[in-house]
Amino acid sequence: MSKPKFYLTTPIYYANSRPHVGSAYTTIVCDVIARYKRMCGYEVAYLTGTDEHGVNIERAAEKLGVTPQQLVDKNQQIFRDLWKLLGISYTNFIRTTSPEHERAVQTLVRRTMARDKDLPPEKRSIYKAKYEGRYCIYDNLYVSDTPEPANCQICGRPAELISEENYFFRLKAYEKPLLDFYRANPQWVQPDFRMNEVKSFVEAGLKDVSISRKTIKWGIPWPGDPEHVFYVWYDALTSYMSGIGYGEGDIESVRHGASSASAEKGAPSGGRGSSPSALGALASEGLSGGRGFSPGVSSDASGVLTPEGNAEFNKFWPADLHMIGKEIIRFHAVYWPAFLMAAGLPLPEKIFAHGWLLFEQEKMSKSKGNVAYPEPIVKAFDELTGAKVGNDALRYYLLRETVFGQDGNFSREALITRYNADLANGLGNLASRTLTMIDNYFEGVIPELGPANDAMEENAAHLIKSAITYYDRFQFSECLQEIWQLVSLADFSLAHEKPWKQITEPNGKELVGPLLYRIAAAIRVVSVLAHPVIPDATRKIWEQLGQTDDLDDVDVKQLQWRGLIPGTKIGKLEGAFPRADKKELSERIEKMENEIRNPGAAVEPSARANKTDASIEPAAASTAAPSATAATSAAAGAAAAPAPANAKITIDDFAKVELRVGVVKTAERIQGADKLLKLTVDIGDEVRQVLAGIALAYAPEELVGRKVVIVVNLAPRKMRGIESNGMLLAASAGADGKPVLCTFAEDIPAGSKVK
């Protein structure tokens, strides 16, 4: 019998920098779901990958003196290596610079245009028009459709003026279909309050969106019009389909096919079938002709969803779950379904937008950066405990500590505390004591339970049920709490009945045997239920219990406490979770993190003197493409340790500081801050918002038009809640340090390098 399918995706991560703990969080959550679904009998396709196009990649590569392709080749490998380290059981990895993805994006747009070709131009989903507006290069987001200055609604930075001929997607025409769809599928976006946000956004009215760019070179060329490259979001979202084989099927049928194919086959009934025969027929329905979109779809009679997809695509699409961070919900819950509707393809079943992982500033701040990386955590745990526990430690902490869906806090201290309490002293200690006693008292053979009717069995049965319910609802923290109830219960039995004393009594074995069976059976249940979250340790314990089935394939829904067979010979004993020394481990992690931030310079934590006040900035938990990664990587860059004061620096150190000529466009005072001015400064290819502490020396109106020198690669930071993105150079004059701005006597264009 064939298994039911389950297809889930992480965001396709933007490959302009290395992944941080936020991206790891999303990927781990998806891995837990993938493993759980496999244990429920599903055939799982699990897609992750890297989004490798866009202006941020171009710029990052330019800064490093490499080609964009070289940069993404290197970075995507860092992602893969990390997922390997974290035991991520993905089945598909898509790179948006791969030829198969390129073909898929072009195919999707061709398919969309083919469907519309018999419609009057003003009804077609994709059309060409002049675009003038403001665009945020950090979030790859069209901020406004007018040329007036505007700040990005995500990052707050001033947006760039763009004027060019673009391909547009007629998103406006999808307002009604989208709202109808949300109404018919009120659970489509989770958590519920996010569904409401999405609805309100669409109800407020949609604007058509540009889906091509002329100014960017690093992208997928538009089919038949290669001067244009695809807008990064259209490109990135399509990876959810290209990653499982869209575009690898019969593409010719799309390129030429709608008319001839529909003549041959006629239109399918049901309307949402998507074979080429449907293209012409559906096109005549117009854009919002009540096609009744709903997630999930049955394919046409032949069982083929679309000829442009290969067998894998036709089996797994639509996705059962897109897991994303909340900052990219609009793209996934508004744009993406509209793109799919326009192409006549079925929509994903569910979108879950989780919260951000925030980074706690440690109280005893040794001036650290605020971005945590997963590798040091895993490696430091492994090294210091001498066991492969780091992966489980991180996974357990992330799922246990944060209520999934809401924002969470990441703290190294809490991570180690959690490890020692729940894993080392909790499950690890329980398993090790119990198995050692079975080894010592029963020659390593699981004893009989005997005839007793047992409360533990009832407890376990109840708990298995509720753990499954929690997993199904993605309530991971509650789920783990529930599972660990059984650990506590077993611990309590040991402490209360003291088998090490009972065994010395004349009928010791009769007393202790059933007790150890009960506890071992509980441990077995825990290792199955916790396996999706802590795969390494549960496998170890499973084998020590003498279980021979592959734990990955154990059917969680058939799990029974009595599944432990008396007489089973236990395996070789080995502690699952050695204790970790908090101080030593914390220092090791920090040292390794510093090496990542500041490669080549092994700086001791105490010697680091800078401090980023960006700790409140969310290091984006996920990024199906560009969004918050720019801010995150900037913060990471800022965390690099500076040279000690007065020490000589090399020319290379100096070269790290990017100085440019800027022209002040606007200047204004900030209420409540008598020294600060808020400026917008044109630095050639963009306009930056910069705060400067010069209000006592300069009036705002005398600054407009003035040439200044600006440090452009300084990490953005917030002052008085306002973001400053760059720094003005000024001399500090006299005893009171009056600022005097650096400027130029000669005429020099904005954006010129200063070196």
Ligand SMILES: [Zn+2]
């Ligand atoms: Zn922005």
